[in-house]
Structures are given as structure tokens and as C-alpha cells.
């Protein structure tokens with residue numbers, strides 16, 4: 291089928307950037323991104339591109355180039371479904387917070403609603419593309435919903451998981467390691483492959499069956515997260531043995547079989563997907579009674595929770611076993627640099643722990659708003675919203691956040707943190723002035739020369 295019109299349901303961190311890049315490279319295809327969230331759609335349509343709901347380096351330029359030409363953002367979901375030959379489902383699939391599988395399984399209600407919406411509206415044949423990350427065999431459920439509409443429309447279902455990382459989404463989309471398409475119909479696969487082939491070399495477009503494609507996405511995230519938990523486990527051992535985790539990571543990373551990427555020890559991985567996808571993998575494995583498989587992968591999450599916890603424990607212990615009434619300055623709240631996304635950020639959990647010990651936290655993050663910080667804390671439900679407001683404030687400048695603080699906690703690896711006037715920060719802090727570098731971005735000896743007591747991960 292020659293595709294001239296695409297609809298993408300879900301205008302989030304994946305739907306927005308992915309469709310913008312497809313639009314840029316396929317000017318002959320009209321792409322409409324739809325969402326039930328009217329506020330989000332209005333932000334995507336804002337003339338001031340600094341107000342786009344997703345911050346990604348390079349995204350605003352591509353949106354400016356394509357918007358109102360062949361890229362449109364709308365809340366009119368039904369019209370977009372009706373007129374498109376290909377429909378991407380790119381809605382959120384968070385961990386279930388209720389019922390069976392609570393805290394483990396992916397909540398597929400949004401995906402199912404999309405499938406039902408498509409089934410209701412479609413009057414012509416459609417290719418339905420799973421872009422959301424889904425448990426293996428979800429295509430079966432989508433297929434069943436679509437095929438039971440009785441309206442004579444033929445649906446081809448493809449799995450086309452997304453591998454972009456936030457903060458580098460545009461570069462990842464423009465230069466992907468591979469594009470994965472799983473499906474049964476060769477013709478449908480060809481249609482999707484030719485859209486990508488307008489900028490991705492054909493040999494990088496991989497075809498598999500539906501189930502391999504769905505499972506490959508979960509497996510990729512599990513392997514990536516496993517590397518972080520592995521190096522973080524070693525970081526704790528380093529702290530007890532005078533080995534240096536940066537040196538260990540370099541030494542093992544030079545082995546071409548191991549490779550150097552994803553070996554940065556940190557306060558713990560965050561982001562909307564690693565934890566959710568591994569929990570989902572564990573849940574699926576348990577559902578087949580594969581307990582050894584499930585336990586093996588669950589350990590990646592257990593190690594990550596431990597890493598976050600031991601960061602705050604170490605901070606408390608170093609500050610003479612109490613942080614009660616002390617000001618702790620946080621640099622960074624986002625789960626990684628170059629994004630405004632805070633989902634599952636380690637900062638949230640470390641702050642929550644420190645506030646439970648009655649610390650006052652002052653946060654500076656270049657891209658995260660004060661409202662978002664409060665929403666993240668309130669979501670945990672540990673204390674009242676009023677208490678979160680009392681204990682956690684957001685500052686407009688790093689210098690304000692760190693003034694009179696007993697300690698600095700570096701939670702995100704924003705490049706600008708390295709360029710600050712650390713002599714000024716030291717002068718303005720309570721003494722002894724401590725730095726807990728959760729990202730190993732500052733130079734230990736320079737900080738010690740200034741006068742700081744400097745602690746980092748695995749050193």
C-alpha cells in the first residue's frame with residue numbers, strides 16, 4: 291500500500307519526535323499526531339517553539355520546518371484515523387497501579403482504547419503500527435479487537451518498537467542503529483520499511499516476526515539497564531576497596547566484547563521505561579512460571595533501588611548521621627541531561643528519603659519547573675502536599691539553590707554544572723561543605739583544592 295496519510299495516536303516523547311523526523315524525510319506524506327490531552331496538543335501548536343511540551347535538542351527546528359506543511363497536531367482523533375492508511379499507536383504503557391499485576395505488569399488500557407477507537411472509525415483498510423513498548427504477544431489482543439468489528443475492513447498489525455533515548459532523540463532517530471519491523475504481511479512491512487528507507491539505509495531495516503519484535507524491545511532495555519546495575523554494583527565494591535569505578539569501567543570497556551557504552555556508574559537509572567519494561571519482562575516470565583528467568587531480571591531493579599537508597603544513606607551518614615533541619619542543594623531533577631522528563635528520576639526518591647529525615651531540599655534544574663517537582667513528590671504519597679511544599683523548594687539559579695546549604699547533591703549530569711563558579715558556591719555554603727556527586731562529573735582534586743569534602747560514586 292502506498293502511504294500518503296499517517297495518523298499517530300499519542301503526542302508524547304515518542305510520538306512527537308518520531309513523527310517530526312518521519313515528516314521531515316517524507317514531505318509527500320501528511321502526518322497528523324493526535325492526543326486526548328488538549329493542553330499538550332495546544333503546546334505542540336504553539337508559535338513559540340520554546341513552549342513545545344517535549345524538550346529535545348534539535349526538535350524545535352524540525353517542528354518549525356514541517357508543522358502546518360505535512361505535520362499537524364490535533365485533538366480530532368476520529369478524523370485522523372478515518373483519513374489515514376497507516377496508524378501508529380504511541381500511547382503510554384505505564385506499570386499497572388491497580389488490580390492483577392499491580393506494580394509489575396504494563397497497563398494496556400490506553401492501547402486497547404486506541405484499538406477500539408480504530409475499530410469503530412475505520413471504513414477502509416489500515417496498517418496499525420505498535421510504536422508503544424508492549425508485552426510480547428500484545429499484537430494478538432489488538433488483532434482480536436480489530437478483527438471483531440465486523441465492518442469488513444482488513445487490518446495489518448506491525449510491531450515497530452522505538453529505540454530512541456531522551457536527550458538524544460533527534461540524533462537517534464536520524465541515525466538509528468536499526469529499525470525493527472515485526473509483522474505477518476510482507477506488503478504491510480514493505481509499506482512501513484519504505485517510509486524509513488527515505489533516510490535509513492535499507493540494510494539497517496530489520497524484519498522479524500511480531501513476537502520477536504515485541505520481545506526484542508523489552509530485551510534491549512533489560513540489557514541496557516543490566517549494564518548500569520552491574521557497574522553500580524561494582525561501584526559499591528570500589529568504595530570499600532579503594533578501586534576507582536571510572537578506571538574499572540574504562541579497563542573493562544576497552545575489551546571489544548564488552549564495549550565502553552552504558553558503563554557510567556550513577557546514583558541509579560531513571561526514566562519512564564527501564565524499570566517499567568523490566569518489571570513487565572519479569573511479570574511475563576512469571577506468567578509462564580519461569581521463576582529463575584524472572585528472578586534473574588528482577589535483580590536489576592533491586593540493585594537500582596539499592597543504589598538510590600545507599601546514595602542518600604551515605605549522605606546522611608557523612609553529615610554526622612542527621613540531616614534534620616539542614617539544607618541540601620540539589621543540582622538536577624531530570625532523569626538524565628538534555629531532557630525535561632523526570633519520570634522515575636533518582637532525584638525524586640533521594641529527595642523523598644531525605645525529606646523523611648526532615649532535610650530541606652532546594653532544587654535547581656535548567657529544564658524542570660517547580661510545579662513538576664512537587665507533582666513528582668506528591669505522586670509518591672509519602673506525606674501531605676503541604677509538607678512537600680514546606681521541605682522542597684525550587685530555585686531559579688544554582689547559586690540560590692546552594693546558598694547556605696550543608697551539602698550539594700548532583701542528581702543529573704547537565705553539562706552546565708561543570709562550568710559553575712565553584713569557589714563562589716563554596717564560600718556561600720555552610721562548612722564543612724560537602725559535595726555528593728551522583729554522576730561523577732566534577733573533578734575530585736579541584737573540588738578538594740577549593741575546600742570541599744567531595745564524595746562521588748565508586749571512588
Ligand SMILES: NC(=O)C1=CN([C@@H]2O[C@H](COP(=O)(O)OP(=O)(O)OC[C@H]3O[C@@H](n4cnc5c(N)ncnc54)[C@H](O)[C@@H]3O)[C@@H](O)[C@H]2O)C=CC1
Pocket residue numbers: 299300301302303304305324325326327330367380381382383400403404421422423424452453454455456562563
Ligand atoms: N519516552 C521514551 O524515551 C520512549 C518511550 N517508549 C514507549 O513509547 C510509548 C509512549 O511513551 P511516551 O511518548 O514517553 O509517553 P507519553 O506519556 O509522553 O505520551 C503518551 C501520550 O499518549 C496520549 N494518550 C493516551 N491514551 C490515549 C488515547 N486513547 N488516545 C489518544 N491519546 C492518548 C497521552 O495523553 C500522552 O500525551 C510507551 O509505550 C513507552 O514505553 C519507547 C521508546 C522510548
Ligand SMILES: O=C(O)[C@H]1O[C@H](OP(=O)(O)OP(=O)(O)OC[C@H]2O[C@@H](n3ccc(=O)[nH]c3=O)[C@H](O)[C@@H]2O)[C@H](O)[C@@H](O)[C@@H]1O
Pocket residue numbers: 423452453454455456457511514518551552553554555556557558559560561562563564625626627
Ligand atoms: O524505551 C525507552 O524508553 C528508551 O530507554 C532508554 O532511553 P532513556 O531512558 O531515554 O535514556 P538512557 O540514556 O538509556 O538513560 C536511562 C537512565 O540510565 C542512566 N544511565 C545511562 C547510562 C549509563 O552508563 N549510566 C546511567 O546511569 C541515565 O542517567 C538515565 O537515568 C534506552 O536507552 C532507549 O534505547 C529506549 O528506547
